[in-house]
Amino acid sequence: MPKPKKQKFPHLVGSKWTAQQRTMGWRHFQVVNRKNQGKLVFAELVASCDPTVRFWINATVLKNRQLWKAGWQTLEEITG
Template sequence: MARKQKFPHLLGSKWTAQQKTWGWRHFQVVNRRQEGQWVFAEMVASCDPKVRFWLNAQQLKDDLLWRSGWQPLQAMERDEEDQIALK
């Protein structure tokens, strides 16, 4: 029986960084690499294709670092305000 692939829909997925990363917030996964048990994603800034970096794909599951899809800045600010109000 074949093993289940980790992060099967990673390639082509779009992400929004919670903090500016290399000067940008919106990224797309253009490549994936598996090294043993670890899966890595090559991220490219949507507005500047020269900005590229690899990260452990597990980090994309951390809501404090990344949001799935390209989120508008206003929605992210509203989410932050909602979290503060809940405290």
């Protein structure tokens, strides 16, 4: 019996992220949705301060520490 494939990004929905550069005017985002398309995984991000600001991003981009950091960080932590 084949082993079930391990899901990529299993804890994606609900995770919080800090953009290293303002993105659509904001830095703090939360993942509210995920979509699998073939081998790719996409995350829908929503700005924590403005729920009307939302966009889809390839989830692998979130691994780029020059663009995104896991969790919500203060401005001092970002610029530090």
